[in-house]
Amino acid sequence: MDLSTSIAQSHQIPKSPVKMLHILLLFSFLLSSSPAAAKDFCVADFKATQGLAGYQCKVPEEVVVDDFVYSGLNVAGNFSDISKSTINTSFVDQFPGLNGLGLSMARLDLSLGGVIPMHSHPGSSEVLLVTQGSIIAGFISSNNIVYTKTLKKGDIMVFPKGLLHFQVNSGPVPALLWSSFNSSNPGLQVLSNALFSNNLPSELIEKVTFLDELEVKRLKALFGGSG
Structure with missing residues (x-):
């Protein structure tokens, strides 16, 4: 070679x-x-039948720029007399452009002494940003370990998917919070509403919560439940 x-x-x-x-x-x-x-993208077609997989896509010819713009978070929602707070959501049901993108937002307003009661998002984790006031926020892990922290303006906290969590206004001024989710439809289940704002029989609530009859009746009346 x-x-x-x-x-x-x-x-x-x-x-x-x-x-x-x-x-x-x-x-x-x-x-x-x-x-x-x-x-x-797959802009949600609210006129079409919704299946287990979510909304069907609008035909491209019907998609407009307003499908990708949402102004519903520029004001607070209606405050609850019980919690002195409001949650204003921007999920796919209100914002069709979010469909299939795996993200959404919400605005939380807490007046003095206000609270976002114990709740969970079955379909998403959450990142919370404080832009006004100070709050005590926390969540409970599946093995019942509690993680709480006082958050001030500019602080953020993450709440893992499906875990119970809460926010309480701990400052002298109203608090404004912004939440971001990694789902266009994170879901929302408030624990107190799930127990006391429906027709779940009081006898069953007493057994599963170990509350006495008078307390269950009081809470049912407070949250508008029956049974």
Whole structure:
């Protein structure tokens, strides 16, 4: 073997990297040509039937810029006489452009002494940002360990998916909070409402909560429940 042949062979690209390059190019082509990759968004069609997978997509010809804009969080919602607070949500049910994007927001206003009662989001984790006032916030893990912290303006706290959590206004001024979720429909279940604002029989509530009859009746009356 002469010197030129030896040098040429030493500079040849090995076969395995070439095959790998071909595979990567093919994979890239398949991704770019797939229906999922070709669809930029799936604006919720509120007029269509909603299934277990969520809303169907609007036809592209009916999509408008307002589908991607929501102004409902520019004011506080209606305050509750019980909790002295309000939660104003921007979930997919109000904001069609969120459909399929895996994100949403909410505005929380707490007046003096206000509280966001114990609740959970079955479909999402949450990041909370305090922009006014100070609060005590916390959550309870599945093994009943409590994590609480006093948060001030600019502080954020994360609440893992599905865990019970709460916020209490601990300052001398109203508090304003903003929540971000990694789901377009995180869901919301308030513990006190689940127990006392429906027709769950009082006898069952007494058994599962160990509360006495008078206290259950008082709470049922407070939250508008029956039974």
